[in-house]
Structure formats: structure tokens, C-alpha cells
Amino acid sequence: MSDDGNGLFDQDQGMTPKGKSHPGLMIAGLTALICILLLCLYYERRPFTGSTDYLTKILVAVPAVLALIALGAAWLVRAVRVTRSEGRFPLTLLLAPSVMAAAVLLVLVNPKAGFEDAKPEMQTVAEQLIDGTGQPQYAVDINGLQFGSIERESDGCVYFTESDQAISRTGWVYTRQCVPRARTFITLEPVAPNWSRFEYAT
Known part of the structure; x- marks a missing residue:
């Protein structure tokens, strides 16, 4: 194979201009x-x-x-x-x-931040929404987890929804003193006391 125009490197064979092979x-x-x-x-x-x-x-x-x-x-x-x-x-x-x-x-x-890492701060945000001292948040990062929205819905639960997706949406719902009914869930799985992991169709 021939060298390129600059004589720097033969991309197929891995050859320098002097012919020394550097494969890989x-x-x-x-x-x-x-x-x-x-x-x-x-x-x-x-x-x-x-x-x-x-x-x-x-x-x-x-x-x-x-x-x-x-x-x-x-x-x-x-x-x-x-x-x-x-x-x-x-x-x-x-x-x-x-x-x-x-x-x-x-x-x-260095694994990606997970729910357990963010849960204490998420609970603080949820409690503030429940007692009225907090406001809904959008496009927010909590200890490495990124959410498209954090809102208290009509059922009284606080939904931490991950980014909008084409087929479904996922996230966590804080269920202290409420039963999650605001959405039609595909899955709703308890992951910790007062917390469930959800998925629902868009």
C-alpha cells in the first residue's frame, strides 16, 4: 500500500514512511x-x-x-x-x-450515580413540595440523576420523571401519605419505603 500525501501513515498497513510497521x-x-x-x-x-x-x-x-x-x-x-x-x-x-x-x-x-445516592436529597425536595415550601422543578440534576420534571400530582404523590422518551417515561414516585393513581402505569415497583420505580406510556 502507498503512503498518504503527507507521508505520515499508511492507514491500511500501519506503515511509516521508513517502512516500519505499527499495526493496530x-x-x-x-x-x-x-x-x-x-x-x-x-x-x-x-x-x-x-x-x-x-x-x-x-x-x-x-x-x-x-x-x-x-x-x-x-x-x-x-x-x-x-x-x-x-x-x-x-x-x-x-x-x-x-x-x-x-x-x-x-x-x-466509577459507576453512574444511582437512586440510593440521590434518595436523601430527593426526599427533601419531595417533602418541600408536599408541605408547600417547594416549587415544581424542571430539567434538574440531583446528585447525578437528571430529571425532566419533579412535580406533585393530583393524587398527592411527588413524581421524579426522567427525561421524556419516545415510547414511555420512567422515574421514581414518593408515596408517603398517598397512593399513586395520577398516571396509567406500565410498571410500578416499590424500591424503598415510600418510594416506587415507575414506567408509564406517553
């Missing part, structure tokens, strides 16, 4: 880009904020995961060919697996 660099670079994209989606960082709907997340995540699988297959083929032709395993082929391992380790060490 392109695969590692693409792997890093996709991992960054998926991490932004997981942690709801720009451009994927809490207002990103469920359908959009699926349309981004599925192709990204399929691309990672394809890159994994390409890496395996490349590793076998280079090892057979050169009689050694180049260290540059370790870059892509290292990127994947680093992304997985980051998620394991």
Missing part, C-alpha cells in the same frame, strides 16, 4: 473514539444530557457496540496475520485491548 494503531484510535462516545452516553455527558430520549440513546448505542464488535474481529485478523508474517506479536496491537480495558475499569470503579 488505526483500530486502537477508532476503538478509543467509540469508547469515549459510549462513556459520554453512559454518564450522560455532552452531547448526551439527561434530556436525551431513550430512542436516541438506542440509536447511538447499538451501532457503536456493533462497530466495536467489528473492530474486535478486524483486530483479531490483523493480529493473526502480523504474528504469522513477522513471527512476533507487536506491542502496538495491545493498544486497542488496553483502551477497552480502561473503559470497562472506569465504569467499574
